[in-house]
Amino acid sequence: MPFFFNTSKEHTRRREWYAACENAAKILSEQVPEYYRNRSFSGIIGDIKVLSSRKALSLLSRKKGLGVQYSRLYLTQGIDQGYGYQACASEALYSFLDDMQIFKGRILDAGCAIGVSAGVLSLDSIYGFDLFPDIVKTARLVDSLGATNHKYTVADMTKTWPYATSFDTVIAGLVCHHLKEQPDVYTFFYEANRVMNHGGHFIITLPSGTVATASQFQKLIESLQGFGFQPLPEKCGMILSLDNTQSTFWSFIITAEKTGPVCSSSFYHDKFSFTDIKTPVSRTVKADKARRTAVSSRKTKHSSFVHFNIDELLVLGADELLTFETMKRLSKNCAGSN
Numbered sequence: 001m002p003f004f005f006n007t008s009k010e011h012t013r014r015r016e017w018y019a020a021c022e023n024a025a026k027i028l029s030e031q032v033p034e035y036y037r038n039r040s041f042s043g044i045i046g047d048i049k050v051l052s053s054r055k056a057l058s059l060l061s062r063k064k065g066l067g068v069q070y071s072r073l074y075l076t077q078g079i080d081q082g083y084g085y086q087a088c089a090s091e092a093l094y095s096f097l098d099d100m101q102i103f104k105g106r107i108l109d110a111g112c113a114i115g116v117s118a119g120v121l122s123l124d125s126i127y128g129f130d131l132f133p134d135i136v137k138t139a140r141l142v143d144s145l146g147a148t149n150h151k152y153t154v155a156d157m158t159k160t161w162p163y164a165t166s167f168d169t170v171i172a173g174l175v176c177h178h179l180k181e182q183p184d185v186y187t188f189f190y191e192a193n194r195v196m197n198h199g200g201h202f203i204i205t206l207p208s209g210t211v212a213t214a215s216q217f218q219k220l221i222e223s224l225q226g227f228g229f230q231p232l233p234e235k236c237g238m239i240l241s242l243d244n245t246q247s248t249f250w251s252f253i254i255t256a257e258k259t260g261p262v263c264s265s266s267f268y269h270d271k272f273s274f275t276d277i278k279t280p281v282s283r284t285v286k287a288d289k290a291r292r293t294a295v296s297s298r299k300t301k302h303s304s305f306v307h308f309n310i311d312e313l314l315v316l317g318a319d320e321l322l323t324f325e326t327m328k329r330l331s332k333n334c335a336g337s338n
Helices: 009-029 041-049 053-062 066-082 085-097 116-120 133-145 182-194 214-227 283-299 310-317 324-337
Strands: 107-110 127-130 151-154 167-173 196-207 229-231 237-241 250-258 304-309
Touching (some): 009 066, 009 085, 009 116, 041 066, 066 085, 066 133, 085 116, 085 196, 085 237, 085 250, 133 151, 167 182, 182 214, 214 229, 237 310, 237 324
Parallel strands (some): 107 127, 167 196
Antiparallel strands (some): 229 250
16 A cells, blocks of 8 residues: 655644755855865765765865765755655655654664754654764754754764663664675664664665665565664565656665664674675666656655565565666556556
């Protein structure tokens, strides 16, 4: 059964947050140096993705003004009134969980960027951290324009997190795939466990292309048990848009409950990196497809989704590559059956 957004109080708050993002982008546009105005959002993200967190931070620190352009493009393209991928991923998360009680108590957003989880999910007074100072300053700017009261700080998700054990929910929205090396992967999931109260929820979203097949996704989910998390099978799966079969959106979600301390020194296998399980498409091919679908993508506001939990996803095809072509066929089938 597909999910459609309604006109609830949360939806009204979400629109107000989008308006705050738009106003923040106008303010930042006056601060971007002329020589960085032609840098694209995908180009900056592409540069960051291939670097370790230390080198990515150094890049944006050395090139004064590039971080401001990244922040502005995040607001205008990553969010873009709900049309951007980052905003859509959080809206899809909202549709998948459908029970907002899972976001209870004290909430931490690891890799909060400009506060997208708090804004789209209409959460109150959460904590968040991100690696890049300009992004965190932008989150605070959006916060002030939207009259909300979140607590954002600068921190590295691959180092010790600056919090004690006090959180009931930890959100990791579109950040885990940036983890490059085994020690970084281990630190991230160890720290997520450490700062979370027993019985708390760990919510992870991963973008399309992060995981190549359903069977690999299943292994990824199961490996969390070594870090003291018990996955919730009905809340682990894939979200697929039904709005436009030519402009599909999909992402992965993992929801788990903290049931104990870390009991494993490895994650998936002893040399695991998220690059090991991503869909095998080169950056050149991916960029070409992005350019060809950009026009239709920008016209599509994804607000209708169908969900597949991990068991349903395995039945669809355990070892079939999860590509845009596969998702388009699946989207057409789902839309036709409804």
